[in-house]
Amino acid sequence: MTEPNIPVTEDELHAYVDNELPAERCADVEAWLAAHPDDAARVQSWRDMAETLHARYDSVVDEAVPKRLELERLQRQPRRWLYGAVAATLVAFVAGGGAGWVARGAAATPSIFQSFTLDALDAHRLYVVEVRHPVEVPGSERDHLQQWLTRRCGWDVRAPELAGLKLVGGRLLPGPSGPASFLMYEGASGERFTVYTAKAKTEPTQMRYSAKGNDGALFWADRGVAYVVSGGNDRGRLTQVAQSVYDQMEKSGG
Amino acid sequence: MNAFRQSVEAMIPALRRYARALARDADIADDLVQDTLVRALRSERLFLGGDLRSWLYTILTNLNKNRRRSLARRPPLVPLLDNNADASGTEAEARDIERALSTLVEEQRSVLLLVVLEGMSYRDVADIQGVPIGTVMSRLARARAHVRAVLEGERPALRRVK
Numbered sequence: 433m434t435e436p437n438i439p440v441t442e443d444e445l446h447a448y449v450d451n452e453l454p455a456e457r458c459a460d461v462e463a464w465l466a467a468h469p470d471d472a473a474r475v476q477s478w479r480d481m482a483e484t485l486h487a488r489y490d491s492v493v494d495e496a497v498p499k500r501l502e503l504e505r506l507q508r509q510p511r512r513w514l515y516g517a518v519a520a521t522l523v524a525f526v527a528g529g530g531a532g533w534v535a536r537g538a539a540a541t542p543s544i545f546q547s548f549t550l551d552a553l554d555a556h557r558l559y560v561v562e563v564r565h566p567v568e569v570p571g572s573e574r575d576h577l578q579q580w581l582t583r584r585c586g587w588d589v590r591a592p593e594l595a596g597l598k599l600v601g602g603r604l605l606p607g608p609s610g611p612a613s614f615l616m617y618e619g620a621s622g623e624r625f626t627v628y629t630a631k632a633k634t635e636p637t638q639m640r641y642s643a644k645g646n647d648g649a650l651f652w653a654d655r656g657v658a659y660v661v662s663g664g665n666d667r668g669r670l671t672q673v674a675q676s677v678y679d680q681m682e683k684s685g686g
Numbered sequence: 687m688n689a690f691r692q693s694v695e696a697m698i699p700a701l702r703r704y705a706r707a708l709a710r711d712a713d714i715a716d717d718l719v720q721d722t723l724v725r726a727l728r729s730e731r732l733f734l735g736g737d738l739r740s741w742l743y744t745i746l747t748n749l750n751k752n753r754r755r756s757l758a759r760r761p762p763l764v765p766l767l768d769n770n771a772d773a774s775g776t777e778a779e780a781r782d783i784e785r786a787l788s789t790l791v792e793e794q795r796s797v798l799l800l801v802v803l804e805g806m807s808y809r810d811v812a813d814i815q816g817v818p819i820g821t822v823m824s825r826l827a828r829a830r831a832h833v834r835a836v837l838e839g840e841r842p843a844l845r846r847v848k
Contacts, residue, residue, distance in 0.1 A: 443823050446830070450801055452808055477834050481783075482802045485707070488780040489803060492703040498716060501698055503691055506723050561752040563721045598732060620732040622725050622745040646751070666816065 440464040445471060449478050544634050544658065547608040549642045549651045552628035552660030555605055555614055556647060560624040566616055567601030577602045581613040587631060587657055589613045592680040594673055597625060609633070617673075625663040625673050632658035639674060641667065650674040654681065693738050694726055700804065701746060707799050708750055710784060718753070722746040743804070744814045747796055754792055786836035794829035797822055 440461050447453040448461045465472040499505065559566050569577040574591055581589035584604050591599050597617035605612045605628075612630035619625075632653050639652045648670050649662040659681070661674040701722060705715035722745045726733075733741060787795055793815065800806040800814065801822075808826075812819045 442827055446823060446826055447808075450808070474834070477837075478830050481830065481833055481837070484779050484783045485799075485803050487776065488783050489703050489707045492706045493699040495699075495702070497698050497702070501702075501716065501720055501723060503695055503723065503727065506720070507727060563724055563749070598729075618729070620729060621741060622729070622748050664816075 440471070445475055446478075449475055449482075544608070544632055544653070545637070545640055545642075545651050548628070548630070548632065548658045549640075549649050549660055551605075551608055551612070552626070552651075552662055553642075553644050553647055553649050555612075555628060556626045556649070556662035557645075559603070559614070559616060560626065566624075568603045570601040571599030573601075574599060577615075580604075585611045585613050585630065589629065590680070591615050592627070592677050594625070594676055596620070597673070600624070623664060625661065625670070627677055628660040628662065629657055631656060634658065639671075639678075652678065654678075690730055690733070690738075691727070694723065694742065697739060697742050698723070701742060704743065704799055704804055705746060705750075707787065707803055708746075708795060710788060714753075718746055718749055721749050725749075737810070740806075740810050740814055743800065743806070743810075747800075747814055750796075751792060782837055783833075786833040789836055790829055790832055794825045794832070797825040798829040798833070801826055 438460065444453060444457065444461060448458065453461065465475060569580065571577070571591075578589055578591055581602060581604060591602065594617055597619050600616040600618050602613060602615040605614045607628075607630035610631055612628055615627040617625045617627070633656070634653045636655070637651075637653045639650050642649050642651065643665065646665050647662055648665055648667055649660050650670060651658065651660045652674075653659070659674075659677065661670065661677055663670040663673060698719065701719050702715065705718045705722075706712060709715040709718055722742060725745050726742060787798075790798065796815065797811055800811045801808070806814070808819050808822050811822045815822065
């Protein structure tokens with residue numbers, strides 16, 4: 433028998449309502465609620481809230497599934513919609529917002545670190561939301577992608593192999609001082625990482641971290657090329673990915 | 687149709703419910719579900735077993751986060767209050783809960799819906815959002831307190847219109 437006088441915490445009240453409380457503690461919580469009408473009223477309000485939510489949304493489960501969500505159909509013609517138009521709108525949108533961010537966050541002449549990271553993060557934010565046209569050349573054409581980007585960027589562009597991530601593909605983008613290559617990778621849960629690289633007249637630098645909203649980026653430069661690896665706000669995972677990119681560039685002499 | 691696709695298909699109605707409550711607009715909600723399904727089908731070979739249900743909810747939650755981020759610089763669209771005096775009790779309640787949800791921040795709305803509407807365990811939600819269980823619990827507590835306050839007619843402290 434547990435000591436009934438141990439005060440019941442806020443977390444325990446929630447766990448009790450959500451059936452996450454260990455069974456042996458339930459009697460204590462019930463005794464507590466009998467003695468604390470304010471807590472009892474809150475618990476009741478959470479139960480009412482759950483009932484209201486179910487009353488409002490459960491009917492969706494019984495609706496006929498619309499044709500456009502049939503798997504056969506999605507399988508047959510998976511990607512040819514009007515996302516181009518949406519992307520174009522977003523380009524204008526992000527470009528405008530991004531310029532404001534530079535003006536606010538940096539001095540009149542942003543450093544190479546700032547301008548590259550900003551461009552890379554904007555590209556990252558713009559394209560990771562794309563489901564159907566995130567890239568110009570798909571990852572299945574890795575050789576062609578590398579040759580094309582190498583030719584256009586003027587240095588040996590290699591798409592690294594990253595553990596647990598699949599190469600979605602790549603694009604060519606305008607960078608701060610010439611063309612930039614942009615590679616996108618995707619994990620099993622849809623989380624995306626991008627690798628942005630371009631020539632840069634700068635000394636080799638150590639990795640520097642920068643975050644904007646829910647996105648993080650790691651920047652470094654080596655042998656006249658600047659790299660920015662962008663991803664979500666999990667800094668540990670991002671560092672892992674960036675390290676792996678760095679190691680492979682090091683090996684290939686990129 | 688293989689077992690993977692059958693399992694995905696069986697999840698569509700529940701995914702639609704979650705998306706509807708999350709996005710509030712029925713078309714946007716089905717767009718989210720459609721994009722989730724496209725990704726799931728495309729990543730079939732990347733799915734290494736495990737909990738298919740959590741995986742699909744994770745994709746949908748991530749997609750919605752990305753979608754909202756791309757809209758983040760636009761003003762939030764909160765429907766004007768239509769004080770329809772004829773609305774029956776249930777309709778009024780449905781409208782109130784929608785309005786209360788719309789004033790929650792994204793992570794809190796998602797936690798509340800996953801736990802309360804979709805019946806997910808705290809552990810599953812922690813995995814879906816990629817945060818510790820303690821964060822799930824504090825988001826849930828804040829979501830409930832906020833929704834309760836809105837439903838009881840207090841002014842939500844969250845949104846201030848300039």
